[in-house]
Amino acid sequence: MKMSIHGKQLVVTDAIRKYAESKLGRVEKYHDSIIELDVSLSAVKTKTGSNHTAEVLAYLSGSTLKATCSDVDLYAAIDQVSDIIEGQLKKHKEKRNANYGQATGVRKIKYNPETHTVEKEAAVNIVKVLLPAKPMDIEEAILQLEMLNRTFYPFTNCETGEMNIVYKRKDGDYGHIEPASK
Template identity: 55%
Template structure:
């Protein structure tokens, strides 16, 4: 995990850098694939009260998680932003876990007569739209090999109907065409 610490209107001392690295480094235990952490520490003065802001941007698996915290004390702002990050990363990790197990989601129904809860598995159906190109069977088998798929949908140029070629378990190829003629 690469950690970059910037200061805006603030000189980042070694003590501040050490504190930020130690506190923000705690998020490693929540997620293994954290690529980079960008920490921006800033100071400003509003009327008579100085305030400090800690902005953190975490790059995980191509996604960004952003957290910000403002306090009179810079160290307190860093501590608060780490608490916010821990919550956000935990939610992100749970979302990933739930998305991976979405096919096994249970649908819960309450039966008021028997006063029981019944669970049933719900399967998602992923729809794919295909715009098949007209070609002959040999060309479709070549496309199947090039794309390294298990099957390939194409428009048969001879019959002008939708056909499928597929790779069989024995290594040969199968050809499916409609039989309603």
């Protein structure tokens, strides 16, 4: 996990940096897909005194979480923002682990014609794949395939309005699968 700590109208000393790294480094155990934590510390002087703000942006694979806290003491603001981001990460992980959008427990079934019996194999997960909403032509689908670094890419063909698939072949060329005409 990459962590960047920077200050706005505040000099980030080694002590502040180490404290923030130790407090916010713990959040990694709550979620395994954290790519980067961007920590922004700031100070604002008011008539009643100074006010410190700690803001954390957690970049996950596929989403971003944000937590902000303000306090008179900078260390207290870091503590509070750490607690908030931990809660958000726990909640996000629970939602992700609830297998939203996946059917589980589906079993493969084999029929043995010699013994006239049905054999059940281990459970298989079925993953739902959503097609892009915008129809596209084959060239654009190949660009999406390369950009997303996938082996195949399903899309809705703008010429026919039907689902097609482009894929990368082992020889480096591209293949195109479309439904047979009736």
